[in-house]
Amino acid sequence: MPDMPQSTLAAALLGWYAAAARQMPWRGQSDPYKIWISEIMLQQTRVEAATGYYLRFIAELPDAAALAAVPEDRLLKLWEGLGYYSRARNLRRAAQVIVGQYGGSLPKTARELLQLPGVGEYTAGAVASIAYGERVAAVDGNVLRVMTRVLDDDGDITRPDTRRRIAQAVLREQPADRPGDFNQALMELGALVCLPQRPQCGDCPLSGMCKAYAAGRPAALPVKKAQAPRKTEQRTVFVLCAGGSAALQKRPPRGLLAGLWEFPACAGHLSREQALRQAREWGLEPQSAEPLPGYRHVFTHREWDMRGFLVAAERPGGAFEWVGWDRLRRDMALPSALQGFERTAFQILSREKRSNHQ
Numbered sequence: 001m002p003d004m005p006q007s008t009l010a011a012a013l014l015g016w017y018a019a020a021a022r023q024m025p026w027r028g029q030s031d032p033y034k035i036w037i038s039e040i041m042l043q044q045t046r047v048e049a050a051t052g053y054y055l056r057f058i059a060e061l062p063d064a065a066a067l068a069a070v071p072e073d074r075l076l077k078l079w080e081g082l083g084y085y086s087r088a089r090n091l092r093r094a095a096q097v098i099v100g101q102y103g104g105s106l107p108k109t110a111r112e113l114l115q116l117p118g119v120g121e122y123t124a125g126a127v128a129s130i131a132y133g134e135r136v137a138a139v140d141g142n143v144l145r146v147m148t149r150v151l152d153d154d155g156d157i158t159r160p161d162t163r164r165r166i167a168q169a170v171l172r173e174q175p176a177d178r179p180g181d182f183n184q185a186l187m188e189l190g191a192l193v194c195l196p197q198r199p200q201c202g203d204c205p206l207s208g209m210c211k212a213y214a215a216g217r218p219a220a221l222p223v224k225k226a227q228a229p230r231k232t233e234q235r236t237v238f239v240l241c242a243g244g245s246a247a248l249q250k251r252p253p254r255g256l257l258a259g260l261w262e263f264p265a266c267a268g269h270l271s272r273e274q275a276l277r278q279a280r281e282w283g284l285e286p287q288s289a290e291p292l293p294g295y296r297h298v299f300t301h302r303e304w305d306m307r308g309f310l311v312a313a314e315r316p317g318g319a320f321e322w323v324g325w326d327r328l329r330r331d332m333a334l335p336s337a338l339q340g341f342e343r344t345a346f347q348i349l350s351r352e353k354r355s356n357h358q
Contacts, residue, residue: 013189026038037058064099073332075091081336108128134179150212152215153165154223189206230302236267238265238309249264291308329346
């Protein structure tokens with residue numbers, strides 16, 4: 001595959017980036033900690049959604065020492081809604097390594113960064129190039145899309161050899177004096193212009209050197225192996241309430257949503273009568289079971305099709321953690337999949353409380 005003129009591509013891309021780059025709270029400064037946090041948050045999360053989480057996280061945990069010391073429940077509450085909670089746990093584990101082995105400052109090379117828990121090649125390349133100016137590629141989904149189109153490379157991007165080939169192409173074009181800006185510019189071009197379904201080729205600074213555009217097939221790239229269909233699981237979620245408290249339980253320490261708090265649930269879609277029977281089996285004396293709106297939640301490899309019941313019990317019981325609603329909403333991290341049940345149940349209980357006081 002012939003090399004493209006480095007100066008032409010880099011100059012066009014960086015000129016566009018200077019004019020079009022979005023303002024983000026982690027841009028325009030070189031604090032490695034803040035860049036690291038932002039890069040982990042932006043995995044699987046849109047910039048618009050991540051920004052508020054980032055600002056709250058940095059305000060409470062401004063450096064690696066604070067992150068290393070934060071209790072897990074508080075960490076997960078700060079992360080609540082971002083999903084992929086193993087990322088948050090790995091952040092804390094990595095911060096503990098940073099404090100213990102590096103004096104509280106992030107390592108300065110991609111090779112060393114790769115040794116931290118939860119840091120892969122992309123994150124290591126992004127932090128090392130942006131914060132420290134190391135000439136290293138940072139290849140995420142946006143970069144893969146841009147570069148496979150520029151090169152008209154139809155290799156399967158799930159294959160390591162394809163990703164290595166793209167990383168090498170990025171390094172060929174990356175200017176030695178601005179590796180961080182170049183990497184960010186590629187990502188930004190993929191996010192704003194070189195879109196997955198409808199690439200805006202007329203607005204692209206690289207269209208004149210894009211081989212896929214010249215061939216009339218940019219939307220056909222990148223090539224990605226088809227994923228297996230998701231498995232759908234039916235579940236019934238119970239918001240069990242008694243005396244101003246709700247019942248929670250912790251998920252197993254490994255697997256999906258490991259270690260997070262959740263409302264009790266069981267497999268299948270239960271009727272109201274079955275839900276009352278289940279509550280009794282848990283050792284409760286249910287007084288009512290009010291249906292809640294259903295929710296669906298899509299994970300990477302499975303989907304939950306959920307129904308729910310707000311069950312009022314005579315008193316707390318069963319092998320659950322009973323938590324006051326104020327504490328639940330303030331301190332307890334619930335998976336995004338269950339937050340709709342929390343909001344709806346809280347609204348119903350609040351209306352009932354106001355009605356009882358009138």
